[in-house]
Amino acid sequence: MIDCETEIAQGRRFAFGRNWLKFGQLIDEERLALARKSLESALGTSDLTGRTFLDIGCGSGLFSLAALRMGARVRSFDYDADSVRAAEKLRQAFAPESDWSIERASILDTAFVQKLDQADIVYSWGVLHHTGDLWAAMEAACGLVASGGTLYLSIYNDQGAESRIWTSVKRQYNTSGAVTRQLLLAGSLLYLGRYYPLSAARRLAKRARGTETKTSPRRRGMSVKHDLVDWVGGYPFEVAAPEKIFSFCRERGFQLRHLKTCGGGIGCNEFVFTLGSTTGG
Incomplete structure (x- = not known):
């Protein structure tokens, strides 16, 4: 193995x-x-x-x-x-x-x-x-x-098809450099936040400025930021x-x-x- x-x-x-x-x-x-x-x-x-x-x-x-x-x-x-x-x-x-x-x-x-x-x-x-x-x-x-x-x-x-698309995104994330990874995270954040565009845009702006701060815990005590990275990068999938x-x-x-x-x-x-x-x- x-x-x-x-x-x-x-x-x-x-x-x-x-x-x-x-x-x-x-x-x-x-x-x-x-x-x-x-x-x-x-x-x-x-x-x-x-x-x-x-x-x-x-x-x-x-x-x-x-x-x-x-x-x-x-x-x-x-x-x-x-x-x-x-x-x-x-x-x-x-x-x-x-x-x-x-x-x-x-x-x-x-x-x-x-x-x-x-x-x-x-x-x-x-x-x-x-x-x-x-x-x-x-x-x-x-x-x-x-x-x-x-x-x-x-x-x-x-x-179905959307899961296959995410598989490709995750595979690309893990074979790419830092810049591409940040772009994939940003794009995924906008896509996942499409029903809440203003809050997603604010989080994206904070990420770009490097001023993103610790957020209140999610349900189960988790973190929005770390869950996003885990989701986009999580491969095998x-x-x-x-x-x-x-x-x-x-x-x-x-x-x-x-x-x-x-x-x-x-x-x-x-x-x-x-x-x-x-x-x-």
Whole structure:
């Protein structure tokens, strides 16, 4: 398997971890509270005491930390070394005495996955579609859920032709220099903000002047700026219609408990499944 750094250098993968390291500087109690609130809403509980939480592709570590605050025993891993560093920095800042485990690994590494214990909650938000093999990653993630446990996923929505156009944009971003990347970010910002042209134009002007400032947290505690870079650069890139995710998981014994779609547009559809049961959290 080619390592992450080589893929980034070859323009075959976005440097997700570098973006997460920058975002990590913004994480505070307010963002953590929003992240925790989103977990509580989707999982239907505020108490994960005694339960195991496996974070596949932990990124900044924000949601691992939120689960830890909810009482879970947390194990996190990410393919990108910079993401691991970002999560380790977060642990040092907010939970230095915890037993939160963070390591570098890939969900597509069969030998690694086979050594993992099944978890009560397997969480992978916006990750599996960036592995380069969505369905193999889905298979591995499903296999890590303990009986009666929970699988919490978000996967990019399939928009047909528009998704193919975005794939080309993302591929170009990762094979281009700094100037072209900025142009792609600016163009994407205007396109994505076409329904809110004045606010999009203001953000673009601030970016051009270098005066863009930290913004209030988005839902889930995220950041508009870092989400934009992640969206435009996020490659490899795969998509799936909600019914395909539902069918795939149902065939493996999962029951759908929570669904939040992006309304057929750009973004992720969010799923919470329970394995072998329609009750429990």
